[in-house]
Amino acid sequence: MSVIDTVKEILEASTQNPNRGDSVSESKGAYWCHDCQERILDVDVEGEDAPDCPACDDEMTFERSAGSTGCAC
Known part of the structure; x- marks a missing residue:
């Protein structure tokens, strides 16, 4: 086999991308629990309400990703 x-x-x-043409939902940010350092991507949350932290059960805070307009980082 040659180098070329x-x-x-x-x-x-x-x-070659095996997912080419598939519909992919893009994340706009994540929900955070600042006390527990838990993070859940918005695309992994069902519904419109903020989820509760899996560690402490407090409501998590939504923060936009650095790539979106008006980053809350």
């Missing part, structure tokens, strides 16, 4: 064939195979493999 090897490079070609690497480039082809790096552009």
Whole structure:
């Protein structure tokens, strides 16, 4: 196998995505419990209400991700 064939195979493999075309919901932030340092991504929470912390049962606070406008970080 030549060097060119090897490079070609690497480039082809790096552009193949098994999830191409699948609908992916993008996270807009996460819910945090600052006392317990627990974090839950917003896409992992069902419903519109803030979840309770799994460690202390207090309501968690939503904070936007650094990549979104108006970051609360």
